[in-house]
Amino acid sequence: MTAQDRDQEDDAEQSSSLIDGLDAGRTVPIGVNDVSNFIGIGPFQWLAFMLAGVCGIGLNFDTLTISLVSLSIDEEWGLNGVGFSLITSLSGVTSIVGGLLFAVLSDMYGRVWPLALALVVVATGGLASAFAPSFAVFLALRSFTGFGLMAVIVMSTSMLLEFLPVRSRGKIVTLTHV
DSSP: OOHHHHHHHHHHHHHHHHHHHHHTTOOOOOOHHHHHHHHOSOHHHHHHHHHHHHHHHHHHHHHHHHHHHHHHHHHHHTOTTHHHHHHHHHHHHHHHHHHHHHHHHHHHHOSHHHHHHHHHHHHHHHHHHTTOSSHHHHHHHHHHHHHHHHHHHHHHHHHHHHTSOGGGHHHHHHHHTO
């Protein structure tokens, strides 16, 4: 018997015990994992997968864009190569802080509204940084953008994980980061 056969047997036993409990009129405690294992992967899970994937693409696009314009930024404001290091370092620190803060907010208020707020932070900071008149303003706006970037990745992946069947979580989340 392979591991996949054992997983299918376990799922069948869990599903039948869940249905038997409901048919017998007994109160059966049901959690999100029980329901997602019972239902499997459906349209909502694929939508969450697409959302997490798009958020990952956005993070990669932001990183690539900053890398591509780093020489122009150095020339524009005469930074002699120090500017790019400062931008990436400060964005990294603020992304850690933002990820932690938004994780707490998403535990308190659910994933959707903090995720929407983080997306607004990223969009606003990214757009405003394109029009920054000085390096100090650009650095502040990139830090603001970094504050929301990690939050978007963490919350979209968490939201995806919460609604996937346990046996599919590793495979699907790996696909979002390919």
